[in-house]
Amino acid sequence: xxxxxxxxxxxxxxxxxxxxxxxxxxxxxxxxxxxxxxxxxxxxxxxxxxxxxxxxxxxxxxxxxxxxxxxxxxxxxxxxxxxxxxxxxxxxxxxxxxxxxxxxxxxxxxxxxxxxxxxxxxxxxxx
Numbered sequence: 269x270x271x272x273x274x275x276x277x278x279x280x281x282x283x284x285x286x287x288x289x290x291x292x293x294x295x296x297x298x299x300x301x302x303x304x305x306x307x308x309x310x311x312x313x314x315x316x317x318x319x320x321x322x323x324x325x326x327x328x329x330x331x332x333x334x335x336x337x338x339x340x341x342x343x344x345x346x347x348x349x350x351x352x353x354x355x356x357x358x359x360x361x362x363x364x365x366x367x368x369x370x371x372x373x374x375x376x377x378x379x380x381x382x383x384x385x386x387x388x389x390x391x392x393x394x395x
Contacts, residue, residue, distance in 0.1 A: 270320040271381050274312055279373055282308035286369055297365045301354055304369075305347045312380075313339045321389035338388040346376035 282304045289300035313336060317325075326332060353372035357363040363371075 271316065274315040274320055275377050277315060278308040278312040281311045282373055283370065298355070301351055301369060305350060309340065309343045309347065316384065316389065324389050324391055335388055339384060342383045342388055343380055346380050350376045
């Protein structure tokens with residue numbers, strides 16, 4: 269449930285940043301998507317680390333950096349899926365860019381939870 273709530277905040281951040289850049293700048297939607305994805309990745313890492321997997325917290329600065337790197341690897345892969353779906357739906361099927369972005373986010377969300385739960389934020393005794 270916590271992951272889904274954090275994910276919902278990430279969706280809001282992603283869609284908000286995506287909308288802002290599309291409506292207020294001359295940046296192409298493809299680049300707007302990349303910026304929005306990165307901002308939402310940072311947002312979600314912060315909240316997942318602070319709240320979702322609070323029971324797996326660490327005071328070790330090195331471990332925090334490793335988790336941030338792992339999180340970026342996992343979400344980077346998911347971001348490629350998100351971005352690929354966006355481009356596929358808009359360019360090949362003529363869908364709306366906002367709906368396409370949302371579909372990409374939702375497809376990537378399940379992958380993010382499973383891999384981050386098992387790898388990025390694994391329990392301390394498993395490290």
